[in-house]
Amino acid sequence: xxxxxxxxSWVICKSGTSVKIECRSLDFQATxxxxxxxxxxxxxxxxxxxxxxxxxxxxQGVEKDKFLINHASLTLSTLTVTSAHPEDSSxxxxxxxxxxxxxxxxxFGPGTRLTVL
Amino acid sequence: AQTxxxxxxxxxxQEAETVTLSCTYDTSESNYYLFWYKQPPSRQMILVIRxxxxxxxxxxxxxxxxxxQKAAKSFSLKxxxxxxxxxxxxxxxxxxxxxxxxxxxFGPGTRLSVLx
Numbered sequence: 001x002x003x004x005x006x007x008x009s010w011v012i013c014k015s016g017t018s019v020k021i022e023c024r025s026l027d028f029q030a031t032x033x034x035x036x037x038x039x040x041x042x043x044x045x046x047x048x049x050x051x052x053x054x055x056x057x058x059x060q061g062v063e064k065d066k067f068l069i070n071h072a073s074l075t076l077s078t079l080t081v082t083s084a085h086p087e088d089s090s091x092x093x094x095x096x097x098x099x100x101x102x103x104x105x106x107x108f109g110p111g112t113r114l115t116v117l
Numbered sequence: 118a119q120t121x122x123x124x125x126x127x128x129x130x131q132e133a134e135t136v137t138l139s140c141t142y143d144t145s146e147s148n149y150y151l152f153w154y155k156q157p158p159s160r161q162m163i164l165v166i167r168x169x170x171x172x173x174x175x176x177x178x179x180x181x182x183x184x185x186q187k188a189a190k191s192f193s194l195k196x197x198x199x200x201x202x203x204x205x206x207x208x209x210x211x212x213x214x215x216x217x218x219x220x221x222x223f224g225p226g227t228r229l230s231v232l233x
Contacts, residue, residue: 034220043208043223044162091160106221108154108162 002028004096006109013084014117021079021112023094029074030096034106035067038091050077084116119144121211121224129230130199137184138194138227140209148214151185151192152221157205165207168192170214199231 003026013019023033032051036044050056050071058064066088068080077096081088091113095106120143130136142151153165168176168185175183180200184193196203209224 038160041228043225044221046220049220093160093162095162105164105167110159110161 002026002096002098002105002107004030004094004107004109006092006094006112008112009110010113010115012115012117015085016083018080018082019084019114021081021092021094021114023077023079023096023109025075025096025098025107028096028098028107030077030098031074032097033071033077034095034097035069035077035079036093036095038093038111040091044093047079081114084114086116089114089116119146119211119213119222121209121222123207123209123224123227125227126225127228127230129232130196131232132199132201134199135195135197136199136229138196138207138209138229140192140194140224142190142192142209142211142222142224144190144211144213146213150212150214151183152210152212153181153183153192153194154208154210154223155203155205156208156226157202162208166194196229201231201233203229204231205229 005024007022035047038044047062048056048058050069052071056069071077093111094109097106122141149170151168155163155165166178166181180197182195206226208226210221
């Protein structure tokens with residue numbers, strides 16, 4: 001299957017700083033990318049959906065100004081956690097889909113573990 | 118809105134035995150896809166098997182097969198000849214076929230332990 005990478009795989013930062021996480025589709029063009037958050041021993045919670053060249057669509061309860069998503073190209077989406085606080089510590093996963101239809105498989109990145117001190 | 122339920126938070130099975138993981142879902146749509154994903158300790162999400170709702174035949178992938186009961190909105194996963202490497206969280210997921218850009222709806226997961 002296609003490969004999606006995330007960088008960094010883990011990051012530790014101080015409270016109040018901003019952290020950027022990159023999600024790249026390595027061998028296909030991703031028209032749609034998704035960002036998930038996963039707490040320990042829980043399921044994936046969708047945060048937002050982004051389509052290349054347009055603004056991201058955020059799920060209810062997700063702060064747009066705190067979690068900035070940019071999908072500037074067909075192979076790269078970024079999630080920036082602004083003014084991070086300890087409660088933002090979590091595992092963040094992106095996925096990418098090549099086509100617009102639901103039949104197009106989503107490929108998941110390996111995730112990024114964020115720890116805010 | 119669609120919902121996905123997995124009623125077994127944890128399960129265990131002896132190596133080489135067979136285990137079935139349950140999943141039920143709720144939707145008013147007729148065209149959709151169902152998936153089982155595996156998340157091992159590495160936390161990389163891995164597609165195990167997928168089923169198109171319009172297909173009556175149950176999907177199979179080597180040791181993995183599903184029992185898809187559309188009327189009952191049930192989508193169970195059977196793992197045959199369980200291996201130690203099957204130890205993981207298993208998530209059942211639903212996605213609508215009709216809506217552009219539609220996202221997955223994941224169940225809460227079942228933690229499967231394969232015992233030697």
